[in-house]
Every structure is written in structure tokens, then in C-alpha cells.
Amino acid sequence: MTADASASPLLPTILAVLADGGTADDLDHRLTTLGLEPQPGVVGSALDEAATLGLVRVAASGARGSRFVPTSLGRRVVTTGSIGPEDADRLRELETLRTDLSATIAHELRTPLTAIRTCAGLLLAEDSDPTPEQQRTLVETIERNAERMQRVVGDILDLARFRTGHIALQLRRFDTVAMASDAIASLRPLASSRDVDLDLVTSERSLPVFGDHRRLEQALVNLLSNAVRFSSDGGRVAVTLDRDGGWARLAVRDDGPGIPEADQARLFERFFVGRTDRGAARDGVGLGLPTALAIVQAHGGRIEVDSAPGEGSTFRLVVPVDGPDDTDGSD
């Protein structure tokens, strides 16, 4: 793909409609009013393209479909009507990040596949004569790596669906304190293996939220899993829950190496396209942060970061207690 924002002639109009607050569902109607009469499917593919170019992102998904909003780059295209030299640089940068993302995905899939092919080959080879214990090791390695590939494929599909809004949230009211306990329990084995303490700190007995339980737990698990893996052996990770007006805040604090300020400024733009940090990509969850961000944004929320080198990091997942904007918030 080239960094050419005029690839679809509909893009500038679509961006203008979105900048005016129009939803994806409104687009067909609005375009028809403007005398453009799009063919079926054209708006969807133009939106996919705009999301891929980093011109729009999904702000929320709900009963009425997904709501897309232009990114800062998308808004500039609307205002200036064209792509300037700076924007072209930004698009090229996005293109590089996408290339990095494909390299990360290639690594994440081909590495476990190597372990699987090597072990399966050794089990099948007539001239190798593994002991029962070695056979067990070979089969366990195959199983572990197949599971890892399954997780990576799931992450990739989730991220792709979220980025283009092709996912429906299953909204209901549930307790985030219980959800956080479950998330912590699922990370306990990894934390124990690294001798990392994992605690839940909250003054709330329950903190109900109208949202997609499974998806929000997935977002929290992704943040927790990074926190545990970036902690030094014997470190501590704490999950704190509180309510701030109409918002529930779930903070994950670690005492890992921290993130330099220069990196923080662009952290989420990078995550939106794809985090390429190889360290974080280990264990097949390198796509976990962009997925977490997409989940939270689909709920109309955000992820905040406080971090400094040597002082650890706090990732705060902030979601509206009454659900995304375009839902009625009732059970």
C-alpha cells in the first residue's frame, strides 16, 4: 500500500461528514443527500482504508453500529483538503510502523511454528529414537506452541475487527471488582513464576459498569500481563479501582523500568497502529496493548499512562460506568 490518502475519491467527503459528528450508519444517507449515491459496500471499504491510513479511528461501538471519528491527521485533511508535506511524512511513518507490525506478526507466528515443526519432525523421524520422557517433552512443546499461535491469531483478528469497527460489544451491567479479581487470578501463575506480588487495592465493595464484560477483562488482562512481564523478579504489581463521577478507573501499577517521556508522547498513536517493542511481544501478547486500547475506545473510554524511567508505570483504564455514548445505559 502506498501513503496516498486520495486512493478513494470518497475519503475527503467521508472525513468531512465524520468531522461533523456523522456516524458510520449515517454516511450512506448523508452521501446520498450530497448527491454522491455510493454503491453498496463502498463506504465500508473507504472507512477500512481510512482506518488503515490512520485518518479515522473507532470511537465507540454500540447497538447503532460503530462510531468513527477523524484522528488529528484526518481532521487536518478535512481542514486543508489535501495532504501536506508534514502529513505525508506522518503517513510514511505509519507505513513503516505497519511494516514493523508485519515483521512482528511474522516473528510471532513463525517462531512457534519452528518449534512445532522441529518437534513433530523428531517424533516422526525413523532414525531418532526418543525415550518416553523425551516424547512427552516433544508433545508438550508442540501443544504449548500451538496454544501460543492460537492466542496470537486471536489477537490479530481482534485488533483488525476493532480497528475497523467490525465487532459488536455484548453490553450488560457487571461488577468490575469481581472482574479484576478474575483477571488477577488468571495472571497468578505467571506472576508466581517471576516471584511478582499481584494485589487488588480498592475501597469499593463493588463497582458496576455497563459494558462488555469479556472484552474489558481481556483489556485488563493485557495490561496486567505486560506489567508482570516488565516487573523485575520479586517486584509488585497493584490493581486499584475507584470511581470518578461517571467514570470507573482501573489502574495497573508496576515497578518496572518505566517509559521515557519522549516515548510516552506518541505511545498511543504507536499502539493504535501496532506496538513493535520486541520485549513486549514475547509470549504472543505483543498485540495486547493496541487491542486493549481499541476495546476501551469502543466503550467510549481511554487509557492514561503515568510513567518515568526508574519509577515504574501506571496504565489507567477509564470507562464510562453507563456504557458507550450511543447506548441508553439501561440493563
Place this chain on the structure above:
Amino acid sequence: MLVLVVDDEPDVVESIRLGFTLQWREVDVLGAADGETALDLIEREHPDVVLLDVGLPDLDGFEVLRRIRAFSDVPVLMLTARDDAMDKVKGLELGADDYVTKPFNHLELMARLRAVLRRMAMPAPVSRAPSFRAIDLEVDFAAQEARLAGQRLELTPTEYKLLYHLVRNAGHVLTHATLLAKVWGREYVDEVDYLRVYVRRLRDKLGDDPERPRYIRTERGLGYRFIAD
């Protein structure tokens, strides 16, 4: 024989180790999960071969290779998840001896490793003719060295082998496949990238301009010809 496997994925290191245990018992395997550890182990343990993953958590695999080459000629096979021709050329330019793309299985890996070892052990070709001269170049077959305007050229064994076959057939085109088979081995006849990298290195050392060659002429789509007087 001691093989150092540098990969941050423990299952890859362990499955390669098990492969050697079951099928090539003379091999002992050392594992390193990052570049710094690998460099330490190469200095301390002097492995006979290094299998080096390109994507490491601390240093890029290419950077590790660059640092290895600063102090060691140990044969290095690059392991990579990227099947990009540019990556392959970059690794070879930096002095990798071979390149295996993930996902591989133990048979492919062992075949590549055997080919590299065979190449290392292969004696330099000898000729009954004492030497060859063309313009400023003199290749001394007995001493197995080359001089340019009287100055000894620093050639690796592979570069010397390539130059030897070119000058012994001066005036005749040697096809890519012929040169690859003679210098690298029969399983390499399709690896034209290897040949391109080494011809470029040889030309650099000979000060030869491919646009106006004095020594090595590219026969486009065919191979190379050493220009006879």
C-alpha cells in the same frame, strides 16, 4: 562439536537441542537468549558454530553479527522469521555464512549446518600452474593468496575460492549455478544472492568497477566471466 544457539524463545533453543541429542550426538548445544550473553559465550566457550536469530530482545541480530566479526571467524548461520531478500543480503554482507528462514525443521537446519561445516573443512583448490597474472593482479596458487600491484589482498577463504575458479576459467563464462556449486556446494545452486554479495566484495577488494570492469564482467542473466588479457 559445540553449537551456540542464540534465540530468545526457549522452546526453539530446546527443540534444536533435543534434535541434536537424538540425531547428531557429537554435538553439544549452548543456549543464549540475548545478544550480550551470546557475545560473552563466544569469547569464553569458543563454539564451533553459531546459530543466530535476527530478532533478539536487546541487540539486533545483525549488530551481534557485526560484533562477532570484530573478533571471531566462527561460522554463523542466521535464523530469521523474515523471508526478505534484503535481510538475507544484509546478513551475508556482514559476514554470515548461511541463512535459514523460520519456520524450519531439524532436517533443514542440520542439512544447512553440514553444508557450512563441509565448506569450512574443504581445502582451498590447488592448481598445477604456479600462478595467474592479469593487469595488476597476481594469484599465487601455491601460496593460495592474491596480490594487487604487489600488495597482498586480505581475502576470506570463500573469496579466494571464488577468485580461483574465475581466473582458472579466464575468458569463459561461468554460470551462476556452476560457481555456486564449485564454491558453496551443490545444494546452493539457486542462491544467486550469495554469489552477488561475494562478487561485489571481490570487486571492492580488486578496485574493479562493474560498469567498466578490468577483471570481472557480469554476463547478465548468465553468470560471470574473468576478462582474459
